[in-house]
Amino acid sequence: MRKLLLLLLTLITFQHQAQELQLSSGAEVSILTMGPGKALYDSFGHTAIRLEDKARGIDVIYNYGVYDFSDPNFYAKFAKGQMRYVLDRRRTEGFLRNYIEDNRWIKEQALALDQQEKQAMFIFLENNLKPENRAYNYDFFYDNCATKIPLILQDIVPEMSIDSSFVEEPQTFRTLIQQNVHWNTWGSFGMDLGIGSVVDRTAPIKDHMFLPEYVFKALEKASRGTGEEATALVASTKDLFENEPEERESNFLTSPLLVMLLLGLGLLFVTYRDSKKQGRTRAVDAVIQIFLGLVGVILLLLWFATDHYTTAYNYNLLWAFPLNLLLAFQLGKKHPKRWTKAYLKFLLLMLVLMSMHWMVGVQIFPKALIPFVIALAIRYVYLLKAVDKDLLPAVEDDGA
16 A cells, blocks of 8 residues: 555655656657457557656556546547546556567657657646546547547647658558457457447558558658658667567357358258148248347447447348348238238338448448348248238228
């Protein structure tokens, strides 16, 4: 307990003196880029700022990628897309140790800043670290640990410019976030299911820097000034830790593709058996439509009931529609009402629209869905004929 109190006292004193403390001429400011990790939330890498001044006994990391667990209603805000992140500062040794233990490569770019700029950076970061300043509203694409870096540098070095050639070919936001995530994983499947068509537009060059690796590439091309007098912003680049590449573990037996394939084959088998018996398995149809309806409700809530703007305009609703819950009730009955047939035609049209949206690039859907969606379309075609003979007479359908 005494050690903890001493540490807190040291940090508070350090922060209090930051405005007055003058860095030595040997101080260095650098940008650290960490490679992707195994967990989904680590798949995109990380970026932080290092300040080292051996003469003053300073070697710390400023990290904008820390959850604010003290924020009231943390989990509710997380679900609603109102995440609060905070700036954190810790000793470099401990910070690096965590990434080395996770076998994540670490690169350091030392910045060519003059003494005044180094001091300005130090004061800026320490001021940002104050309780009233350290929290910010996290945004995956526009306000995260990576996007903070070019904004801060532009403030410290107003004449900074970045050559757009750091991006060889502009990509869509979806393509960028899927670069380090294999498509046949539940993480990739969930992202493609939950995020809408807004991420399928091509990202502007500067917006590629929401990913740490592109911040690294951008700084390699960054300069202060233009023309013949321009000088590189990065003085030197070195590897602090070269990891040993590991193949990501993947188990096809639990993969989304196999699960969707089995569901699709199972649905085709039921359809084949029903066609032989010239009937329909009402329980299967009811369960499928309940599932599709519930998925649709979740997608609709993500679109309209949260601040996650990336979940807007999600055309996965073309195959998973909330009103399918009503269809489930009708298909579970021996004699469904007459609008059931019209609704089945509507669902087939929705699947056609889904295919068109996919082909023209309006939205990219989870690839693993393909076998299930094909089986679903075949089932709908069969049901159009199967329910026709079971429909209630028109006279009994009044008021439906």
